[in-house]
């Protein structure tokens with residue numbers, strides 16, 4: 427009798443644990459789609475001796491890429507929710523995309539190739555009726571319905587705002603701002619200039635920490651979506667408007683999301699004459 431009771435209690439406990447881990451039939455699949463170039467990786471066009479020491483570099487075909495800071499933690503956070511699916515959508519060739527994703531590993535040893543729900547490549551872009559000589563992102567567009575038909579539960583992170591099939595789908599694109607080139611320290615930008623070079627410490631710092639900030643955005647938006655029953659893309663897109671990613675500027679909201687995830691590493695190099703602690707305080711109110 428004692429054993430029967432024990433077995434019944436054990437079975438009930440196991441079932442309730444299983445129910446907690448397995449999404450119920452009512453839980454919709456939710457999708458996060460990442461663009462690849464300049465969103466999860468930054469191409470290093472002129473590798474310096476300093477950058478070549480960095481363990482976050484990967485070589486794919488004949489190019490060197492920096493895996494943007496915070497990516498693995500962000501992916502792991504998304505995957506901690508059983509109904510979440512992660513896909514990648516890039517204008518790059520399929521072979522390149524697969525090799526690149528196979529070289530980025532999570533802490534548990536799985537590669538992004540292994541955890542991906544779908545990988546969309548150049549072959550999966552739709553051809554537009556664009557004038558001869560138009561830019562690549564005008565001639566070809568991403569079609570998010572190839573990932574999921576339930577667009578309410580889908581958001582894509584992209585550094586190109588108009589690389590999408592139509593204005594309806596644009597409502598599901600979270601623009602992360604035009605990407606700047608990766609520099610190990612802000613000091614390395616000295617003597618360089620150009621459209622893609624960080625103009626000041628704030629820009630450099632935000633460019634490096636974008637995925638950390640977006641992880642904070644996701645946590646809050648996901649919770650709101652689940653608790654209040656609001657479509658996931660809506661809770662995410664609303665927060666895009668809270669940030670100044672397009673202008674490469676920190677604001678209060680960016681700082682809040684950043685602080686949810688990461689504290690400042692005070693050992694990192696900083697601009698001449700300014701302590702990293704001072705800089706951090708002025709930037710994000712520490």
Ligand SMILES: [Mg+2]
Pocket residue numbers: 461462463464465584585586
């Ligand atoms: Mg891109």
